[in-house]
Amino acid sequence: MMRLFILALGFMLIGVWLNIVFNNYFQLGGLKINWMLIFMLVLTFRHPSLLLPFVGVLAGLICDALSHGIMGLYGISFFVTLLLARQVIKSFYANTFFSVGIAVLGMSFFEGWISLSILGQFEESLNQFSLIMTSTLPLAVLQGLVTPIILQSVIWGEKLYLRDAA
């Protein structure tokens, strides 16, 4: 459990770096990939431990601090998404590059929808449908496409750090 926590924390920090530095210089179609979310989702699909949603809260709070400043908004959406992902994995076999990609696509869309719904409570003029169509959906597809790379790096990380944990 402790090793998984440290591994998740490590990947989360890599995700933070990718979110705030890498995204600043490389964007596909003007969309900023949420690397932290992909790392947390892939880890959840591989280790459906309850620990990961709580690490996801921390990742969400970092996202909040580095964007709109409404602390807790992404914290909630990450937490709920990762809790759902834990349930989804029980009925959806996600252990190949393709299936994990599809699962991340679906969960990313769900996370985007949750965060926009909460944001809509604060900002009444927010055009949620337009943002879902122009931002959330393409981003979810993009995140699904880059998932195999993340999955491979997670597998490498596990081999390095969790190989003797079992």
Place this chain on the structure above:
Amino acid sequence: MFKFISTYRLYISIVATLIGLFLLMYQTHNEKGTSRLQIAVQTLTYPLQASVHSAASTFSNLWNSYISLIEVNEENKRLKQQLLDMEEKLSQHIESSVQFSRLRAQLLFAQKKASEKIFAEIIGESADNTHQIRLINRGSNQLLQRNFVVLRKEGLVGRIQSVSPYQSSVQLIIDHRSRVPALIQRNRVRGLVYGTHEGMEMRQINQHSKIKIGDRVISSGLGGLYPKGILIGWVSEIRHQAHELFKTARLDSAVDFSRIEEVFTILPSKSGSHLFIE
């Protein structure tokens, strides 16, 4: 009681986390200042962003200035500077003719106060796709505060949304939460400039007012947040249905938000004057 908690500890911890996050969210949303958690995260991530930005800028400058097309680059810079100077002169000329000489002394006074502006470099962007936020490398250590106005030579950029010791986040005027009281420079028609994520719209324009494509839109100074007279953009499209009470104008922004690298922050004048013409 203990048995109950022990049996349902999983659900209790989930519900407690959600309640805690909701409370945190409502508290930070209603807070006037920047939350401590946000300050902590921004302070911790600042060295990461600043160092990469510095390295990238150095490499970029080296490449642009010494390796790639040295002369063309220099000439291009000079011509762009000239263009900006001309644009600024035009803006000042129009403003001076519309406003009267009684205001000129104050305008020049505001213009001369170089100490009221703080230079800052943009070192990062919002971590999400929903908001138009930029991170700058100046913070409370450089006397910046929330709601200070951010601009460039070309025009208005936005306002400071949150401040930490070494960096601040700037809400651009194209962010969908942004509202700027504005007026058409030519005929002083008032309206409110809304951010639409991709651009800007001037709404609540009197239906009988005569506006046309190409009209310059400047901040009106109403509300006290943005100083009067800063260029926002130009009218590019006018929409008005017969049944509507107001006209709406789509704007081309004066600032190219996709390319900004440096900005200025205005420190409010101690005299209390909100008048400012760049």
